[in-house]
Amino acid sequence: MKYCRSFLSLILIAIPALFWSFSVHGQSSDPIKVGANIGNVPWEFQDTNGDYVGFEIELVNEIGKRLGREVDIMNVPFNGLFAATQSGRIDMAISSIAITETRLQSASFAQPYYDSDQSLTVRVGNGISSLEDLRGQIIAVDTGATGDMWATENQEKYGFSEIRRYEGLAPAMLDLTIGRIQGYISDIPAMQYYAKDKPGLQVAERIKTGGSYSIMMGKNTPLSTQVNDVISTLKQEGFINALHEKWFGAPAEATTSTVKVVDMPGVRDGLILNFVETFLNTQVFLDTYPMLIMGLMTTIQLGVLSIFSGLVLGLILALARLYASPAVKFVVKAYIDIFRSIPLLVLLIVIFYALPFVGLSLSPFYAAATALTVVSGAYTAEIFRAGIEAIPKGQFEASEALGLGYRHMMSDIILPQAIKIVIPPLTNNCINVIKDTALASVVAMPDLLKQATQAQAVAANPTPLIAAAVIYVIFLLPLVLWVSRLENKFKVGDR
Amino acid sequence: MTALIKLENVTKHYGNFQALKDVNLDVEEGEVVCVIGPSGSGKSTMIRCINLLEQYDNTGIITVDGIQVQKGKNLKNVRAEVGMVFQNFNLFPHLSILKNVMLAPMRIRGISKEDAKKRALELLNKVGIGEQADKFPAQLSGGQQQRVAIARALAMEPKVLLFDEPTSALDPEMVGEVLEVIQALAHSGVTMIVVTHEMGFARQVANRVIFMDEGQIVEQGSPSDIFDNPQEIRTQNFLKAVLNH
Ligand SMILES: Nc1ncnc2c1ncn2[C@@H]1O[C@H](COP(=O)(O)OP(=O)(O)OP(=O)(O)O)[C@@H](O)[C@H]1O
Numbered sequence: 001m002k003y004c005r006s007f008l009s010l011i012l013i014a015i016p017a018l019f020w021s022f023s024v025h026g027q028s029s030d031p032i033k034v035g036a037n038i039g040n041v042p043w044e045f046q047d048t049n050g051d052y053v054g055f056e057i058e059l060v061n062e063i064g065k066r067l068g069r070e071v072d073i074m075n076v077p078f079n080g081l082f083a084a085t086q087s088g089r090i091d092m093a094i095s096s097i098a099i100t101e102t103r104l105q106s107a108s109f110a111q112p113y114y115d116s117d118q119s120l121t122v123r124v125g126n127g128i129s130s131l132e133d134l135r136g137q138i139i140a141v142d143t144g145a146t147g148d149m150w151a152t153e154n155q156e157k158y159g160f161s162e163i164r165r166y167e168g169l170a171p172a173m174l175d176l177t178i179g180r181i182q183g184y185i186s187d188i189p190a191m192q193y194y195a196k197d198k199p200g201l202q203v204a205e206r207i208k209t210g211g212s213y214s215i216m217m218g219k220n221t222p223l224s225t226q227v228n229d230v231i232s233t234l235k236q237e238g239f240i241n242a243l244h245e246k247w248f249g250a251p252a253e254a255t256t257s258t259v260k261v262v263d264m265p266g267v268r269d270g271l272i273l274n275f276v277e278t279f280l281n282t283q284v285f286l287d288t289y290p291m292l293i294m295g296l297m298t299t300i301q302l303g304v305l306s307i308f309s310g311l312v313l314g315l316i317l318a319l320a321r322l323y324a325s326p327a328v329k330f331v332v333k334a335y336i337d338i339f340r341s342i343p344l345l346v347l348l349i350v351i352f353y354a355l356p357f358v359g360l361s362l363s364p365f366y367a368a369a370t371a372l373t374v375v376s377g378a379y380t381a382e383i384f385r386a387g388i389e390a391i392p393k394g395q396f397e398a399s400e401a402l403g404l405g406y407r408h409m410m411s412d413i414i415l416p417q418a419i420k421i422v423i424p425p426l427t428n429n430c431i432n433v434i435k436d437t438a439l440a441s442v443v444a445m446p447d448l449l450k451q452a453t454q455a456q457a458v459a460a461n462p463t464p465l466i467a468a469a470v471i472y473v474i475f476l477l478p479l480v481l482w483v484s485r486l487e488n489k490f491k492v493g494d495r
Numbered sequence: 496m497t498a499l500i501k502l503e504n505v506t507k508h509y510g511n512f513q514a515l516k517d518v519n520l521d522v523e524e525g526e527v528v529c530v531i532g533p534s535g536s537g538k539s540t541m542i543r544c545i546n547l548l549e550q551y552d553n554t555g556i557i558t559v560d561g562i563q564v565q566k567g568k569n570l571k572n573v574r575a576e577v578g579m580v581f582q583n584f585n586l587f588p589h590l591s592i593l594k595n596v597m598l599a600p601m602r603i604r605g606i607s608k609e610d611a612k613k614r615a616l617e618l619l620n621k622v623g624i625g626e627q628a629d630k631f632p633a634q635l636s637g638g639q640q641q642r643v644a645i646a647r648a649l650a651m652e653p654k655v656l657l658f659d660e661p662t663s664a665l666d667p668e669m670v671g672e673v674l675e676v677i678q679a680l681a682h683s684g685v686t687m688i689v690v691t692h693e694m695g696f697a698r699q700v701a702n703r704v705i706f707m708d709e710g711q712i713v714e715q716g717s718p719s720d721i722f723d724n725p726q727e728i729r730t731q732n733f734l735k736a737v738l739n740h
């Protein structure tokens with residue numbers, strides 16, 4: 001568990017953003033850097049040749065042409081778009097991003113070009129055909145997207161038992177098919193497009209949210225007004241409506257923002273956000289810290305459970321590896337080697353998404369706890385084994401000669417001495433387990449990182465990510481310091 | 496009356512190497528037997544078979560107080576009756592001196608903490624380190640540690656004590672204090688088998704001296720038989736070598 005991808009990704013989003021935010025924003029002759037969550041059909045996705053295609057891809061290419069600049073499109077996950085835009089890492093973001101009041105506080109949008117609603121997608125034949133049927137059921141949304149915001153606001157009204165937050169369509173659809181979730185709330189055009197050729201799925205209900213999509217850009221950048229003007233022109237020329245006809249099979253109604261030129265969404269206050277307001281925004285922090293605290297609780301519960309069960313498992317494995325029959329030793333060694341080499345992320349996905357096909361469907365929490373325990377157990381077993389093997393043979397012989405049975409020899413003599421040796425590596429392992437809990441967000445577990453990601457998407461501001469990083473440090477730093485103190489202490493004296 | 500310890504046709508192989516060859520030995524209750532012989536002759540192997548720290552070949556039989564020494568339920572009982580003192584003391588470094596001595600009686604004999612403590616202090620006084628009861632092994636000298644190890648073995652009130660070169664790891668000036676303790680025990684009637692290179696000590700305390708070579712008991716007899724009038728050439732050569740150097 002040397003690496004920890006999700007924790008890293010948090011840093012990767014946040015830290016480079018700090019630097020980019022100081023760099024000079026793109027000159028008008030440079031290519032326009034566009035971030036897009038590729039895979040968001042029919043807006044931006046890859047065709048069979050691997051080329052980026054879709055409604056918004058064609059739109060930004062045309063905008064670039066009109067502005068006389070090249071367009072450089074890069075694949076950025078939806079939740080990374082906000083920090084990327086504000087840091088100047090990209091000049092504009094597309095991905096059917098809804099214009100909201102909160103987002104306008106941190107970013108600028110061009111005038112909308114698509115009016116959307118949300119939709120409820122269900123599995124055909126499981127008795128659920130409307131929002132009313134979802135009382136007490138688990139529903140799914142995309143982390144931080146419009147559907148997430150709507151579902152959170154309306155959770156009480158409709159009595160959803162739980163809202164699971166996913167990174168993208170595919171895993172959510174898999175869980176809907178398995179029956180782990182009963183409904184999926186997301187943008188209607190994407191769902192209609194997706195369900196078109198899947199008879200098992202059905203868009204059951206339109207949810208009127210009155211959202212409209214546009215291109216998101218850095219707050220008050222000159223580019224945002226230029227793009228807005230180009231969009232006016234393209235609407236007047238009928239270019240955008242032609243895109244609508246191409247990608248949705250029919251032209252838009254004349255009253256919609258796809259056809260009508262409308263005002264650029266008002267900028268909420270006239271200042272360009274500076275570094276502090278972008279990354280250390282007090283208001284955003286106050287608004288989102290309850291979410292972070294909930295995430296922290298989940299992270300702690302998951303961490304403590306996994307660490308504890310991993311310790312028990314590891315101790316059993318270590319003893320089996322040292323003292324069991326050759327056959328058992330072999331199996332245990334194989335277990336330890338396999339689970340130390342398998343990436344935790346892969347294991348987590350297998351446990352969560354593959355086991356249901358053999359009839360074992362674990363909740364996100366227990367799936368994550370299982371994966372963490374299984375891997376942590378393998379590491380702990382090796383730590384314990386090394387600890388026990390470091391005890392001189394004479395200690396075993398003296399215990400045996402006194403007539404102490406195996407149990408007392410272990411509990412009174414060997415393990416108490418081994419513990420001292422293994423505490424530093426075990427604590428390191430604990431730190432890794434806690435950091436690895438962040439990987440649980442791939443199975444829609446609302447841990448600290450997941451909550452922070454969601455919060456930054458809702459607020460369109462990376463402050464929650466910074467706050468989460470600080471929380472991780474606050475929790476892990478004492479452990480790290482404790483380990484190095486112990487290591488020093490054991491180095492100096494024998495006792 | 497059968498002997499307290501009985502070895503019949505005991506052999507021991509490490510792979511192809513034969514460390515013990517058909518050893519027969521009876522030790523009576525109250526007897527003090529010293530085992531001498533060159534390095535690698537199988538002295539340690541023989542006494543370690545008696546409490547099954549080494550598994551002897553299944554062609555032989557060892558009994559302690561009539562109970563056969565073999566794997567299984569009875570092994571704990573045998574080991575409780577056989578105390579052992581090692582060359583390297585093997586005290587438990589994470590426990591105080593007192594706890595080192597108290598542990599086994601509490602765990603195995605099931606006696607109360609108070610009784611165990613009382614008894615442990617008596618024994619520590621007897622070996623002359625009652626003052627140090629609360630210290631840890633690393634804080635004591637080698638001679639003191641070995642005396643604690645003897646007290647620890649005695650705490651189980653064993654029928655027999657096995658010593659495997661109890662003074663070989665000690666600085667010369669500490670050898671005496673440990674030998675004195677063992678000698679006092681010998682005079683008090685405890686049955687003992689002592690593997691030793693201290694010829695003077697063997698001559699003084701042993702009822703019987705056994706000379707081993709190449710995994711066999713070559714010769715045995717009273718101290719004066721062995722030291723003053725050895726019959727076997729191998730014994731003579733060995734004694735010449737150790738006494739002249
Ligand atoms: N675990 C083992 N594996 C293989 N051979 C061993 C093992 N233990 C002892 N031997 C061999 O058995 C023989 C007898 O060893 P043992 O330790 O009993 O000798 P010793 O008489 O006690 O010698 P010393 O005076 O050096 O302690 C030696 O040749 C030794 O190399």
Ligand SMILES: [Mg+2]
Nearest residue numbers: 538539540660
């Ligand atoms: Mg030896």
